[in-house]
Amino acid sequence: MTRQRNDSSQGNRKRNPVEQQLMDPISQSESILERLIFRNRPAMLILFFLISLVLGYQAMGLKPDASFEKMIPGSHPYIQNFMSHREDLAGLGNSIRIAVEARDGDIFTAEYQELLKQVTDEVFFIPGVDRSALKSLWTPNVRWKEVTEEGFVGGAVIPNDYDGSDNSLEQLRQNTLRSGQVGRLVANDFKSSIIHAPLFDINPETGARLDYQAFSAQLEEVIRDKYQTDQFQIHITGFAKVVGDLIEGASEVVMFFLLALIITAILLYLYTRCLRSALVALSCSMLAVIWQLGLLHSLGYGLDPYSMLVPFLVFAIAVSHGVQIINGITMESAQGAEPLAAARRSFRSLYIPGLTALFSDGIGFITLMVIDIAVIQELAVAAAIGVAVVVLTNLLLLPVLMSYLSISPKALSHVAAQATANSLAQQQVEGRIAKRSLWTLFQGFTRPRTAMVTVVVAGLLFAFGVNISRDLKIGDLDPGTPELRPDSRYNLDNAFMTSNYSTSSDIFVVMVETEAEQCASFENLDLIDRFQWEMANVKGVQSALSLADVAKSTLSGLSEGSLKWHALSRNQYLLNAALAYVPQGMVNAQCSLTPVLIFLNDHKADTLERVISAAELFAKNHNTDSIQFQLAAGNSGIEAATNRVIGTAQYQMLAWVYGVVGLLCLITFRSWRTLVCIIVPLALTSVLCQALMTFLGIGVKVATLPVIALGVGIGVDYGIYIYSRLESYLSQGMALSEAYLLTLMTTGRAVAFTGLTLAIGVGTWLLSPIKFQADMGVLLTFMFLWNMLGALVLLPALAYFLIKPKVISSVMMEGGEGSSSGMHTPALGIAPVQSIDRAQAVDFSEKKEQLFPATEFPEVSKASQHDEVKANDFNDDSNVSKDQNNSGDIKDAIQ
Template sequence: MHAFSHWLKNIDNLVFKFPKIFLTVIAALTLFFAFQVPKVQMYSDFADLLPQEHEYIKLHNSIRDTFGGANNVVMAVVVDEGDIFTQQTLARIHRITQAVDNVSGVNHNLLASLTHRTSRKVWLTDTGDVNSQPYYDPLKESWSDTELSKLRDDVMSNPRVFGLLVSPDLKAALIKAQFNEGQLNYGEIFDQLQQIRDTENADGVSIYATGQPMLWGWVYSYLDQLFLIFTTTVGIMLFLLIIYFRRAYGILLPMFGITISAIWGLGILSLLDYNLDPLTLVIPFLISARAMSHAIQLVQRFYGELEEVDEPREAAHRTFDSLFRPGSLGIVSDAIGLLLIALGSVPINVKLGIYASLWAVCVVFTVLIAVPLMLSLLPKPKPAAKRLAAEDALFGRVAAVVANRHGGMVILGVAGVILLVGAQLSSRVQIGESEPGSPILYLDHDYNVSSKVINERFPGSEELYIVARTDKKGGMKRPDVLQAIEAFQNHMLLDPELGGAKAVPDLVKQVNRIFHSDDPRWAIIPDTEAYVGGLMFAYMASSPVPGALKEFIDTDDQVANIVFFYKDHQAKTIRRAIHRAKEWINEPANQVDGLHIELAGGLVGVTAAMNESAYESNMLIIPLVLALIFVFVTWFYMSLHAGFIMFSAMMFCTVSTYAYMGLAAIGINVNTVPIIAVGIGVGIDYSIYIMDRIREETAKAQGHLQSAVLRAIATTGKAIGFTAACLIGGVIMWVFISDLRFQADAALLLVVMLILNALAAMFLVPSWVMIFRPSFIGSARYDDDGVLYAEKPQAA
């Protein structure tokens, strides 16, 4: 037994020497944390999802106040019959536009709509001046058919409106709004937008809405489901405890463990001043359920020890002595998996990794120490009720399979095949989203339906911003700069999946054409800087609205925004868009002195950064979780073989998990990486418990390894099966109740990982031990009947 084991043994003696003092300290800390719980805030901050050190996000942050960011809302008014050019429909579009302009947090300068003052008809007067006026006059009480027909023709002749704000079939119009990023109240914005939809809804007219504020608003709208999920989860756990234990301590102490662990965890969250994000709620539920599972292991072992010694204090002491070491190792493994999440560059996961790892470590005090001490002080429980015959028969069959060399070899062979098939299926997993719409919500949800309708009728609601920057002010007036931007724009438009684009060269060409009697042959970029500047000035002078060029260039004429419209932000769409952009940018022949093309903003650019960050995090965090748990187990048992067994179990579960993700079309993103890391850390507890119990039983059986495996599965194996059921019960209701698809998918992913880890612990670990006879379990040999005995029994 090495120094660490001696240290743990000293803790054992100290704790049971002063049980009341330790319990009093734990109670006082619980009271302290309980006072912090009401201060916990639950909300989502869009900035927390963004890897702030990524170059795309730095660009996004620098241009969002000028050109807009990723917090935009796109609403569409669609008519069933005729087109939108009727007096009633135009009035409805105008009312919606004005109402959106009054929504909290909207950027009034970046609102776009057919009826908004910034959408203007531009023409050349008889005196050679450029003039403009809004397409829609809200003071006009009635429109004749001739006026409506003229308005229709004017709109169709302007490529900056037709196709972008009015659909090609003339049956739909968009209202686009940008919101000032920061402390946006998504719930308030969502309520206001939904009120607009309800007010303006009418027969023959459909109003759709998509965009980040709408998405987070929908997320907030389902927070009321938390109470139902919580109550049903508690009910499931209580039911399982009653069925399994049918004894007061077995029911009350695990619930006590989960309660005070949750209080400590939420108290730490409050002290760190972190918000509880709705998208990550599944993980706190799992950590709390994990606390209960440790309590179940302790109570189960206590009842077993009590049958041998018939004295509660001694039984509790022996329980603590047997389970504190593997339990601590399991909890440290949990904490490692959680803490490593913080190595990613996304703030939401940094926060999650820090508070969740501390929450997990608290289980050492709230369960591993508190529960045995309480058992030592509580009255002696009544004798156990008779166990169910079917329960013993089930685990007896499992033991019979794994406790012999032939069965073990079959199991390891099947596991090897599963690994090979799983590796192939894992290649299907994409970095990012594999389906259109938002994976947070179901495909038939109003939000995703709105996105689909808008993307079918328009170039696309998913915008990619690419910035052109010149070294000097006024650089955007240079003809060679505009020609380069146009060439880049044309290169991107060769992508058949790209819906459209908007950039300053198009505006310059359009104004130049107007100055030449609307002759299409003059839709070209002038060859002098002064001429270009004159066209820009003429356009601004024609508009009484300040900042008429703001959607295209900044006030210094030094930075321009090139907008590309995509119909989705699937992983393949984003990869193709970024690849095409870099392809042109990196071509030496396209370089223009003093011009720099920078990636990337808008929702597509932001998502690209998130995908790249998720890939980097996945390649860093998951291998580190596996490696550090391997190192820690190796050091704990002073055996490379012990570390290798745990590593093998983790690899089997991890590869199988990725295979499931490939089959279920679940992508790797900033939300799924922590789920995988948590699943690995939490699930490995099972294998640690079963391996440690086999080691202990081998010593007790004086080296009879087969008897040790049979005994371990009949005791710890049974507890593992039950704790796995409890952990599954702790998250399964998210699958059936939550209207947030991501929460349901995350819960289902955790369920799959918990099942895989339980199977690995019950089958793979004992089979490996039976076949390869690791020395840290005990030196062994076969007798004439093929039964394994130890030549040199090893102390526990």
């Protein structure tokens, strides 16, 4: 009777932390999810199999997708101005230029002209070309004009009676010289000429979006391959060709993906020493990629050249989390757990930190949506979808599959050998053995002097990185197209255009808006002329062209070519007469818009910034109600707008990424100290990455802007896993040094393996023919390695100053910050005691030694045997009462 009353009183009183942990090893929320998954394993496998079939079929329909409008910031004022006048600015947006070069002789031969005519006809019939604005020596809109005693005479550069004879060719030479096209459509050395073809983004015949891959392939097939010979060379430039070449080169990323897959498989096997677990982890990671691609196609998305690397990043994230799951299962199996028990315990201990890390990844990627460039926003969507499917394939499916498979004896023997080494290492911590290992070297970062030096060095590196990254530029830093190799065919073609023509392919356009029928008024033309003169004298500008030039040339012609009259007349009637025959594209039908064309030496970031600053200053000082200078069109104007958006968005993106990741860490761990320990290493890596970009001459642009966000998203996984495991040991009252050593022996191994494996895999991108992919490979490799080192080196050093076992214990007793519910500790064999101080831990340690015999594993509690049930017991509700009875016996023994 007394015993019953004592039992009753003990049942009613508040249990101490040790009892609570033993009787309630997992929380209710975890129990529900765990039971739902593991009690329905066959149904889950069937469901995953069916979903995989459907999404695999969908993934087969995924195609490369790119468009001009996706590459530009649609809400930027420059782009809005351009789009509102797009119909009046034919050829000043998306266009291609095809140069036909005569290697021997010049363009004034019958053979060359016949070839040029054939190429012009081929281009004319390519779908997507704006035929009304096509320009070539063979199109009627390219004309010559001459002043004679009888007035103006002129006509098409190649007349209708051209027959290829010597007289016709001489007439063609004269017409070309009088056309004003030398340096524009005709090379300065007369050895080549250009076909200029504006493009439609939407095919007006079919209503379909222009397929840049097919368009670029058609240019190669029906133009270059067909007409290029030893005598004639074809050069092609323009946005469509850039995208086409990027897609063509990016398709080779499949080879690098396969190479990375093989490398990862080999390293994963060497790490696990178990072929079946390595294959399962690899298969689940590949399944995540297939699901992601299938979902993208189902949602109407495609893969553009900039998002083709996202599937590999998803694979990298999946491997990272898969390694943690396999590592946990292996540790449990080494202690004698059956496959199902090992899988459940590993899931129980890792799904909270894994889910937190993946949620941080996904939210971090979603922050890229703040950048108003569609291609980056689609990259963010693709990455976020990939992270979401990793939760299903690697946090849920992988442990379910492993619950049917056992870890190989070879792997268990390997773990047992490591466990023995770990036991010796822990004894070394206690001063019994002086032997040192790699992990004890890393453990040194929790010691006072080493921690102080580490934090100081990190601070110096941070200051160094900030100082260097001040010179980081926005936009392109090299001529040509930096996304491609300098020796790529496109950049060689672009170099040919730049060196042989006076008018660059880099065109910055300022749109001058006036009242209707007032574009030719003297006051407006005079102001346009002054603006043109100022812009022509900006450093980096080759030349400028405006309606004022047309008016002055025509007035001079009306006066028998007298240079005295090569000026704007105040007589409005003369101006009106001079502008009777304005070239196409220089004025709209209402005479309310006229462009000023500014030809640049290049589109480097500094050049664009100088041009923008000068144009904006002039517009600010001279814009009135009657005339407005609106920026900007042309390929350089669009790129300038993109640079402005990226320059602003990079800081917003970093603020959002770190803000969201920090908030999630704060919610999960409920400790600002933990937040500092996890975020500071990431911040250091970001700053050093920007310094590396500065050192390597890589500007911040569409291709490189997402790298930092992706690096932070993946890198935060390391810190979360390391700290979660460290906290579980600290919660048992261990000293920081001891707790961190055990953390290194378990989670630290997996983090180090993941960081090195992913760095090696991403390093294969350096071989890519696409330069921006190689740049991303360098930056991501750097971030993977530094994030890994930050988690293993800087995090424990910061923890020495910020995290104390006493703080962890007291906070957990109150259910406050630092809680990490559900964190199971395979190395110890029991779930961590969530509310225990050092004195209680020592007392509990003494009592458990009396209850259960010791093993070869240091500090391994046999109290975990109450949870060491057979695999099929997890499917039997009766085991709940058995565990409670066992826990009650343990509780009595403790008291």
